[in-house]
Amino acid sequence: MDEKSFWHIPVLFQEYIDSLNISITKRNIVVDCTLWLGGHAAGIIRKLHEGDVFIGFDLDNDNLKSSRETIEKSVGGFAKENGITIRCIHANFRDIKAKLSELGIDTVTAVCYDLWVSSAHFDDADRGFSFRFAGKLDMRFDRENDGKTAYDLVNRMSEKELIEILRIYGEEPKARFIAEAIVKARKLKPLETTEELTKLIEETSYDPKSVVRSFQGIRIAVNDEFGSIETSLKDTISLLSPEGRCSVITFHSLEDRLVKQIFAEYLQAERDEFTGQDITPALIKKVTKKPILPTEEEMKQNKRSRSAKLRIVEKK
Ligand SMILES: C[S@@+](CC[C@H](N)C(=O)[O-])C[C@H]1O[C@@H](n2cnc3c(N)ncnc32)[C@H](O)[C@@H]1O
Secondary structure, rough: OHHHHHHOOOOOHHHHHHHHOOOOOOEEEEEEEOOOHHHHHHHHHOOOOOOEEOOOOOOOOHHHHHHHHHHHHHHHHHHHOOOOEEEEEEOHHHHHHHHHHHHHOOEEEEEEEEEOOOOHHOOOHHHHHOOOOOEOOOOOOOOOOOOHHHHHHHHHHHHHHHHHHHHOOOEEEEEEHHHHHHHHHHHOOOOOEEEHHHHHHHHHOOOHHHHHHHHHHHHHHHHHHHHHHHHHHHHHHHHHHEEEEEEEOOOOOHHHHHHHHHHHHHHHEEEOOOOOOEEOOOOOOEEEOOEEEOOHHHHOOOOOHHHHHHEEEOEE
């Protein structure tokens, strides 16, 4: 186990793996949408059998490389001996349908998401995710894509758009003042670094939490994180076979609310308001009434797990 895998303990490990309902009595096709260090992935693969398929995605090529190494080292031999197919793919999970279709797959038995932003992102100054380090304003998960960076957003968006991003994705109460200050400052010179942005927010808000919240809002917007979650979860529900499972770990109330709302759309049948008859039946059911939370023991051992929530649904 390398240094990175050592300090990253996969959250709700057993609960997440068990939630996927992997069984010897069926052919399992499992998709892990967020590979990173492949900790969960290795646990999932260990439960598979001959003929089963494991597919993993990561949008960040460095993280994908880490997961390929961990998987090869920890379960590569096991998979070969047992006839389990493994594919680790550089992709945004929002493209789950297209990526699986390229592999000739149109139904799967389980899909899982561990939505925390990896610490590899925050600890690398060069990526521009963290106000703790001086770096260029970047914040893209996928650096191989020419998509917008934090620099583009901060320097080119209208004041109104900036207010919305800071308010909705950052839940920043002083969004208007911060957006105003950004627009004023960039008229003199574009904001280029995390340091410049941090200083500007601190001087405008006098609340250190505003920096955390604003960086979060900008990061979510740069990567269209909520758009990806919504598109992907909806496609996952259509891809699942009957009794197929979808499991999602969130770490933030905004993300958890979004996942809950998307699932809610499919948990209820659509009714004709005149006849009271169901037009479209409910497509999924909850596996546990309430989300699964880490035990006291896990929270003691791994502080990062404290805000984790696991939601599981099953296709009808
Ligand atoms: C919390 S980590 C996953 C940790 C993993 N379960 C483990 O056991 O090591 C989340 C990963 O999801 C990736 N990611 C974030 N958004 C993504 C997206 N839209 N599509 C694919 N991967 C994404 C990040 O690059 C990061 O590597």
